[in-house]
Amino acid sequence: MRFPKVSPKKCFFLVLCFAVLVLLVFNLRDRELSSKTARPVYNRDEFQVEYNNQDSAKDESPFTTDGTGSDRSKKDDTVLDARYQLDEFPPHSLNELTFGERPWYFSNGVRYPKPVRRNRKTNKRNARLLPSETQRGDRITNQLMFVPPNYDAIKRKGKLKTILLYNGLGPWNVKAGRDVFLNSKCPVSTCSISAAREKAAMADLILFKDHYIPPAVPRSARQIYMMYFLECPYHTQHVKFPDVFNWTATYRTDSDVVAPYEKWEYFDPRIRQVEQDHNYALNKTRKVAWFVSNCGARNGRLQYAHELQKHIQVDIYGACGTYKCSRSTAEKCFEILDRDYKFYLAFENSNCKDYITEKFFVNALNRNILPIVMGARPEDYEASSPQKSYIHVDEFASPRELAEYLNILDRNDELYNSYFKWKGTGEFINTYFWCRICAMLHDEASFQKPKGYEDINDWWRGPGVCTNGSWRNFRARKDAISEE
Structure with missing residues (x-):
């Protein structure tokens, strides 16, 4: 029995078609698998x-x-x-x-x-x-x-x-x-x-x-x-x-x-905010609190707090205010913060680069209260803190403008709770x-x-390390000098 003759050209064409078909099948299969296991892409920034x-x-x-x-x-x-x-x-x-x-x-x-x-x-x-x-x-x-x-x-x-x-x-x-x-x-x-x-x-x-x-x-x-x-x-x-x-x-x-x-x-640096199942504003009837004993800080924090008091309720505990809470019962004092207040003034005694103390970390972030910060530069807090966990005074042109925003947060539980979405994403x-x-x-x-x-003093206390006023005013003065 004779087989029909097949030309080499036909043979090559058939093999080529078969190979293309196999490649197409594998490609479609790989796409299907990759779509099932695709990972989200995160911006490095x-x-x-x-x-x-x-x-x-x-x-x-x-x-x-x-x-x-x-x-x-x-x-x-x-x-x-x-x-x-x-x-x-x-x-x-x-x-x-x-x-x-x-x-x-x-x-x-x-x-x-x-x-x-x-x-x-x-x-x-x-x-x-x-x-x-x-x-x-x-x-x-x-x-x-x-x-x-x-x-x-x-x-x-x-x-x-x-x-x-x-x-x-x-x-x-x-x-x-x-x-x-x-x-x-x-x-x-x-x-x-x-x-x-x-x-x-x-x-x-x-x-x-x-x-x-x-x-x-x-x-x-x-x-x-x-x-x-x-x-x-x-x-x-x-x-x-x-x-x-x-x-x-x-x-x-x-x-x-x-x-x-x-x-x-952070546990995972890609995950900085998670939805919370807790209303941090629930049953809180008072607005701003501050525990302070040094009334002569050179950065004018007490004067700022007094100006803030003209536009929003600010309860000052300790030697500089009219409210009292003994250091011997510190935990009870902090329980008052958690239970009654929405905001806490985490004001340092000096405005210096990177100077962020337990006033912020322990007194505020470790509690269920939103800190208002003064001390280090805004970029220092941003680098050292959980994302959207505080409000810096330099974000506002005046204490009155800050108070207006705090009053908005006080009336809007959803907006207020957005400042607590960092909880559970990492640890100290x-x-x-x-x-x-x-x-x-x-x-x-x-x-x-x-x-x-060569000179540790120049590094530690040189120009730009500290300022007696706000960092916004410091930058304004610096910009004005550079333009002269």
Whole structure:
């Protein structure tokens, strides 16, 4: 039996048609699957996360929250690392972090960092720990998740870094030795605390709190001097000695080791607002409250409150007002806030850059009340606070204008409750000050060639750091001068 002849051209055409048909079927199937599992795309500008920073040099990968840097090529981006190396994957490729995936510094967080990688070209560690390495954020989480590349070898040697507290142990409320590092379960724990001034020459770091007293022993060339300031420049020492300090530890975000009064961190930086099932205005019959005892603050906060009183009810508790609530029953006082008041004046005693204290974090955000803030610059509150969780006085031209807006909120429960949608999206984390210092002391880049402050006073209290008036007026004066 003879088969019909088929020309090579016909054969080729049939094979080509079959191949096109197969490709079309697979393409349609892939589209169907991808539509079922499509992820929402988030705008990168919706949040700022240090490990998504794109300001680094092209040959240096940013630092990640698990202490590692990325040196993979883009071809490998199809595989999601189980350790969530957030610098390698854009926000829209992440799932919401569960408890088990949260970093160790969160409540119930268990994810610990691994030694940071080195950049293949420069051999430098892929981590942004110092202000000179990035101007975005406070780098606290970067430092919390930093483990030096050679940490395994460091642990095997058994040599500890010594931190000398020159003002003694009392002001710090810590014990000598390694307890604070071990009890905190620091990722880098090979450090020891001492208060023995006679051993100052052997310390790796000498830490001064609020006051500088020159040590009586010669200073080692590789020794780091660090100044810690708790209060704002108006209430801290003028240091008369130039070229002394290598590092600073203050609430300021441009400090080497930032030590804020509180640190807010989102569970998932893409999710900053969630619907609430609670009416925070319910049964609240009073409007504005303020607990205050210092009536002579230089930023004019009391005068502002008195002007505000002309246009809205403001109940001032303490030495500066007519209402009383004893410090010995502080919790009952705060219960009054939660139950009766809609607004709280979280006014600092000074208007200084980044100066945001417990008046805001503890007295207000930890309660079910909307804070009205005065103190740091508007952009400082924006960077340090949950999204839409407060009202800054500089958003309004006058106390009267602010009062008009507060009266609108008082009449509109839905608008008032919109200021509480941040609740449940994150928490105030423990910033583990001692853990971060210990980690930094093991960093070759920051320890072997420590930087220095030529004049710490110029940095700490120079022009633009503080103002006695509002920041709006400060900027207006500054703009007027620059135009002359």
